[in-house]
Each structure stands twice: as structure tokens, then as C-alpha cells.
Amino acid sequence: MALRIAVCVKQVPDPETPASAFKVDEAANRVVPAPGIPPVVNGFDLHAVEAALRIKDGGEAEVTIISAGNNFVMDVMKKPLSMGADALVLAEDPALADIDAFVTVNVLAAIIEKTGPYDLVLAGRQASDWDQAHVPLGLAERLGLPSVTLARNVEPQEGRVRIERALTDGYQVIEAPLPAVVTVSNELGEPRYPTLRGIMAASRKQPERLSLDELGLDGDSLKPALSLRRLFIPEGESQVEIIEGEDEADAGRKLALRLRELNLI
Amino acid sequence: MSGILVIGEVQDGAIAPVSGELVAAALKLVGEGVIGGVSLAVMGDDLSAITAADAPGADRLILMSHPSLRDGGTGGFDAPVLAVAALYESISPDVILFAKTDFGAVAGPRLAFRLGVGMAQDCIDLALDTGTGRVAVTRPVFGGNALAVYGFNGDGTQIATVRPGAFDGMEGEGTGAIEHFDVGAAVAGVRTTLIDTVLQASEGVRLEDAEIIISGGRGLGGPEPFKQLHELANLLGGAVGASRAACDAGWVDHSYQIGLTGKSVRPSVYLSVGISGASQHMAGLSGARNIVAINKDGDANIFKAARFGVVGDWAKVLPAFTATVRDLAG
Numbered sequence: 001m002a003l004r005i006a007v008c009v010k011q012v013p014d015p016e017t018p019a020s021a022f023k024v025d026e027a028a029n030r031v032v033p034a035p036g037i038p039p040v041v042n043g044f045d046l047h048a049v050e051a052a053l054r055i056k057d058g059g060e061a062e063v064t065i066i067s068a069g070n071n072f073v074m075d076v077m078k079k080p081l082s083m084g085a086d087a088l089v090l091a092e093d094p095a096l097a098d099i100d101a102f103v104t105v106n107v108l109a110a111i112i113e114k115t116g117p118y119d120l121v122l123a124g125r126q127a128s129d130w131d132q133a134h135v136p137l138g139l140a141e142r143l144g145l146p147s148v149t150l151a152r153n154v155e156p157q158e159g160r161v162r163i164e165r166a167l168t169d170g171y172q173v174i175e176a177p178l179p180a181v182v183t184v185s186n187e188l189g190e191p192r193y194p195t196l197r198g199i200m201a202a203s204r205k206q207p208e209r210l211s212l213d214e215l216g217l218d219g220d221s222l223k224p225a226l227s228l229r230r231l232f233i234p235e236g237e238s239q240v241e242i243i244e245g246e247d248e249a250d251a252g253r254k255l256a257l258r259l260r261e262l263n264l265i
Numbered sequence: 266m267s268g269i270l271v272i273g274e275v276q277d278g279a280i281a282p283v284s285g286e287l288v289a290a291a292l293k294l295v296g297e298g299v300i301g302g303v304s305l306a307v308m309g310d311d312l313s314a315i316t317a318a319d320a321p322g323a324d325r326l327i328l329m330s331h332p333s334l335r336d337g338g339t340g341g342f343d344a345p346v347l348a349v350a351a352l353y354e355s356i357s358p359d360v361i362l363f364a365k366t367d368f369g370a371v372a373g374p375r376l377a378f379r380l381g382v383g384m385a386q387d388c389i390d391l392a393l394d395t396g397t398g399r400v401a402v403t404r405p406v407f408g409g410n411a412l413a414v415y416g417f418n419g420d421g422t423q424i425a426t427v428r429p430g431a432f433d434g435m436e437g438e439g440t441g442a443i444e445h446f447d448v449g450a451a452v453a454g455v456r457t458t459l460i461d462t463v464l465q466a467s468e469g470v471r472l473e474d475a476e477i478i479i480s481g482g483r484g485l486g487g488p489e490p491f492k493q494l495h496e497l498a499n500l501l502g503g504a505v506g507a508s509r510a511a512c513d514a515g516w517v518d519h520s521y522q523i524g525l526t527g528k529s530v531r532p533s534v535y536l537s538v539g540i541s542g543a544s545q546h547m548a549g550l551s552g553a554r555n556i557v558a559i560n561k562d563g564d565a566n567i568f569k570a571a572r573f574g575v576v577g578d579w580a581k582v583l584p585a586f587t588a589t590v591r592d593l594a595g
């Protein structure tokens with residue numbers, strides 16, 4: 001029987017936006033979208049998609065992408081489909097703009113309960129907008145499932161999943177019973193590029209859309225646990241001393257002498 | 266509800282320094298009038314060497330010993346999460362602080378969602394939220410490009426993980442009470458199993474301990490130039506690090522990665538070569554005292570944080586730099 005895998009994918013502002021184009025509206029406590037820079041699929045989520053597709057490459061699996069948010073850009077959100085995922089399920093609503101982790105968990109849990117059951121739920125290790133790294137852990141607790149973070153390899157076996165969990169100096173091998181929630185890290189290796197055929201297939205697929213009503217979400221389940229009081233760009237004044245020389249090699253020499261003069265090396 | 270519960274960490278049978286940083290953060294909250302009473306709890310399989318004197322600043326030290334709590338639990342951190350949940354039931358703290366370490370970054374969120382209370386990850390400051398009398402946290406967001414201040418809604422327990430190094434640790438000897446908490450049956454619900462731990466043997470100085478770090482990025486163009494970085498690091502008694510781009514390209518192992526999702530380092534000199542200085546990279550450098558940059562782009566972000574810099578091609582700058590260092594060493 002095919003393994004049913006859900007992959008949680010978030011649309012985020014492009015983290016490669018140059019610092020000079022990164023702006024905050026302090027009155028509204030919001031990041032101002034950089035003009036001309038479209039959003040992207042959160043980087044680690046593509047690693048999670050890649051982990052799912054490797055499982056599918058090696059056996060039978062059905063990969064469903066799920067996401068909660070607002071103002072989805074379809075070209076962006078279809079990227080996992082063009083990489084080879086089977087289906088896309090979206091909860092899109094103005095009420096889901098800038099939701100906190102607690103509301104996100106409620107929405108994703110409702111999507112999973114409605115479209116599941118899944119054997120495996122994969123997610124990125126962290127979203128590059130709010131850098132929380134806790135939605136998947138919350139999802140696991142909410143669904144009553146075991147969770148393992150920072151996978152660099154995900155290998156489902158009979159009723160279990162074996163994970164290589166990245167440490168800063170190596171890795172752990174961990175096993176969890178299925179169903180389980182696993183977050184994936186970049187140590188897994190580069191996500192595959194969409195193929196032309198994949199792009200064509202994705203363009204024909206329509207996302208399944210679920211409204212907040214259909215998901216049974218209202219009142220309390222949409223109340224955030226934290227409130228953003230202030231958002232600002234920290235002041236930092238450049239105090240760099242640029243070392244110059246007759247040429248680049250001379251500058252390198254002078255840099256060493258300057259550091260020695262200050263006893264830094 | 267009563268007071269602040271600090272979940273410390275244990276290393277080689279002793280209370281790890283990061284625990285003192287958490288106590289300092291808790292005492293800051295107490296000083297601002299949030300709530301009194303600081304309990305430091307630590308867990309492990311053998312805590313017999315720990316005494317109250319090891320917990321300066323804490324009103325009481327709570328020890329939780331159990332075989333399943335060895336080395337942060339039996340994998341997936343199931344056992345420590347269950348242990349802290351049981352402790353929570355018994356003392357109902359108003360605030361719980363974890364360190365944002367490999368353990369805390371998982372245990373904090375898991376506990377919060379298990380209890381259905383608010384939680385903030387990777388905080389660099391904690392303060393009184395003047396409007397509500399509760400806690401306000403400051404955390405870097407968007408890779409460190411911005412800072413966000415959050416307040417906790419409702420009246421439930423407030424959980425935060427605190428970035429290591431954000432607070433100075435406690436000094437001196439503790440004088441608080443010491444208690445044992447029996448986690449007993451609580452840890453029976455463990456579902457994940459740790460099969461094996463494979464550690465990379467690090468050669469020479471550990472990045473986390475290095476006083477001098479020579480770090481390379483995508484600008485190096487390939488794995489070969491890292492030899493030159495190693496040569497220089499050897500001369501200076503330092504260690505070699507890298508940006509994520511260099512690690513993802515496979516030029517060096519991921520154990521070299523410095524930054525938000527890599528290692529945090531605190532060297533006296535951090536020499537970056539061919540690194541643009543993306544905020545996610547700089548997030549690992551808040552403890553670095555002198556950042557030195559070699560980059561061919563004078564507008565590169567790294568020069569905003571650097572104290573010294575050379576604008577130029579590393580392939581010309583670095584060999585001359587290394588030769589001069591060698592000459593100086595005589």
C-alpha cells in the first residue's frame with residue numbers, strides 16, 4: 001500500500017532579499033514586501049519535499065503538499081508539484097495572514113484531519129520569516145504524534161521511520177513509530193529541480209481549497225497566543241577600517257601588520 | 266501559580282554554564298517585578314555530584330534523576346519533555362525558561378503545545394510587559410534582519426527559549442534549597458528510540474572554543490582554497506569555519522557551518538574570506554569580538570559588522586596575508 005505523506009510548505013518572503021531592500025513598516029508592525037522580489041517556498045520545506053520524493057522514488061508513496069496562509073502566488077506554491085508531488089491542499093484566507101504558530105498549528109492539524117490519515121508528516125526545520133522552528137513540534141503534540149527534528153535522511157520501514165538527525169558535529173540515528181512528524185534540514189542535500197514535464201503536469205493540476213468553515217475553524221482556534229508589540233530593524237553603524245595598499249597583495253600584508261600591531265594575532 | 270521555572274542543562278554530570286545564563290534572565294524578570302521565586306531544575310541519570318552551591322541565584326535547585334534522562338533522553342527528547350511536564354503539574358510555574366540549545370529548542374515548544382500555552386523561541390531579551398504585567402520577549406526574526414517584541418496573551422504559563430550567550434551567566438555560590446523530584450512513571454510514555462550517535466571527530470581546536478577562526482564562503486569558488494584556510498588557521502592556532510553556501514556546495518562538511526542554523530562562535534578574531542555576511546550567517550557571530558573581512562565587493566554586508574576589511578580578490582589578498590603572518594612568527 002502506498003505510504004501517504006503530507007508535507008507542510010510555507011510561502012515566505014525571499015530570504016535572499018538584499019538587506020538594503022528589506023524594509024519594515026514600524027507603525028503597522030509588518031515587513032514591507034520588497035518590490036519586484038516575489039515570495040518563495042520556504043527553503044527547508046523544499047528539503048522536506050525532496051525527502052518525500054526520495055521515499056516515493058524508492059517505493060510507493062503519495063505526496064500531498066499542505067499550506068495555510070493568504071495571498072498565495074500560484075507559480076510559487078506549485079513548485080513542489082512540479083518537482084513531483086501529487087497534490088496541493090491550501091487553506092487561504094485573509095484571516096490567515098501573519099498568523100502565529102498556535103493558529104498555524106490549529107489550521108494545519110485541521111487540514112490533516114480532513115484530508116488524512118497520513119503515515120508521515122514532513123516539514124521544514126524552520127521558516128525563514130519568523131525563524132520559530134516550532135510549528136511542526138506543535139503539530140505533533142496537537143495530533144498526539146511522536147516528532148523528530150533536523151532529519152538529514154528519512155527512511156520509512158514497516159510501521160516505523162528511521163531518521164538520521166543532524167547534530168552540529170555528526171548525527172543521531174532515531175526511530176519513531178508511524179505516524180510521526182519529522183522536520184527536515186539542509187544536510188539532506190539539494191532539492192531536485194522541477195523538470196519540464198513536471199512543470200507541465202503541475203500547470204494542469206488545481207489545488208484543493210479548504211475554507212475555514214470546512215475546516216471547522218473559528219473563534220478560539222484563530223486566537224493567537226502571542227501578540228507582536230513592535231517590529232524594527234536594529235541600528236548598526238559601520239565602523240570598518242578598510243585597509244588599502246599599492247595592490248591587493250600589499251593590502252593583505254598591511255592587514256596582517258595591523259592585526260599584529262593591535263595584538264589580535 | 267508560583268514563580269519562574271528554569272530548565273537547566275547538565276554536561277558531564279555538572280550543571281552546564283548555560284543554566285546560569287537562564288537564571289540571570291529569570292532574575293532580570295524578578296527585578297522588574299514580573300514574579301518572584303526562581304527554581305532551577307536539571308535532569309540526568311546521575312546527578313549525585315551536584316549541590317546547591319552549583320546553582321547561584323536560584324531559590325531552589327530541583328534534581329530529576331532517571332536512567333531515561335541520560336544525555337538529554339533516549340532520542341527525540343521524549344523523556345525530558347515528559348519529565349518537565351510532570352514537574353509543571355506539581356509546581357505550576359508562571360514562567361518557564363529553556364535555553365535555545367539542541368534540547369531546549371525542541372523541549373520548549375513541545376511542552377508549550379502539550380500544555381496549550383504560549384511560547385517564544387530564541388529570545389535575546391526578556392522584560393516586564395508594562396501593559397499587562399506579564400513577560401515581553403525580544404527575538405531576532407527574518408534571519409536577524411529585524412527584531413520583534415512579543416507579549417503573551419491570556420493568563421497561562423509563559424514559555425521562552427533563550428539564546429545562549431544573550432545573558433551573562435551567574436557567578437558565585439548558590440545558597441538555595443535543594444529538592445529531588447521523582448519523575449517515576451511520567452517517563453513511561455517514551456515513543457522514540459535513539460539507536461546510535463555518530464560524532465565527527467574534530468581535528469584541532471573546536472570551532473566553539475576557538476579564539477581565532479578563519480572562515481570561507483561561496484566566494485572561494487571550490488573546496489581547494491579551504492586548504493589555504495587550514496594552513497593559516499594552523500599558523501594562528503585557530504579553527505576553520507564556513508558559510509552555509511560552502512557547506513551546501515559540499516566543499517566542507519556541515520560541521521563547519523556557522524550561523525543561525527549552524528554553530529555560534531565567540532572568537533577574538535573572525536576572519537571571513539569570500540563571505541557576503543547574510544544576516545543568517547552573522548547570527549552565529551554575535552559573540553565574535555573582531556570581525557575581519559576579505560571580500561571583493563566593497564558593498565558586501567559583512568563590512569557593516571567588520572572592524573577591519575580588505576576589498577579585493579581573496580586569491581591575491583590571502584596568500585600575502587598568510588606569508589606576512591608566517592614572517593611575523595619568525
Ligand SMILES: Cc1cc2nc3c(=O)[nH]c(=O)nc-3n(C[C@H](O)[C@H](O)[C@H](O)COP(=O)(O)OP(=O)(O)OC[C@H]3O[C@@H](n4cnc5c(N)ncnc54)[C@H](O)[C@@H]3O)c2cc1C
Nearest residue numbers: 482483484508509510524525526527539541545546561579
Ligand atoms: C532560514 C535560513 C537559515 C540559514 N542559516 C545559515 C547559517 O547558519 N549559516 C550561513 O552561513 N548561512 C545560512 N543561511 C544562508 C544565508 O542566507 C546565505 O545564503 C549564505 O550565508 C551565503 O553564503 P556566502 O556568503 O558564502 O555566499 P554569497 O552570499 O554568495 O557570498 C559570496 C561572497 O563572496 C564574495 N566573493 C566572490 N568572489 C570573491 C573573490 N574572488 N574574492 C573575494 N570575495 C569574493 C562576493 O562578493 C560575495 O560577497 C540561512 C538561510 C536561511 C534562509
Ligand SMILES: Nc1ncnc2c1ncn2[C@@H]1O[C@H](COP(=O)(O)O)[C@@H](O)[C@H]1O
Nearest residue numbers: 008009068123124126127132133134135
Ligand atoms: N503556514 C504554514 N503552512 C504550512 N506549513 C507551515 C506553515 N508555517 C510553518 N509551516 C511548517 O513548519 C515549519 C517550521 O515553521 P516555523 O515553526 O514557523 O519556523 C516550516 O518549515 C513549514 O514546513
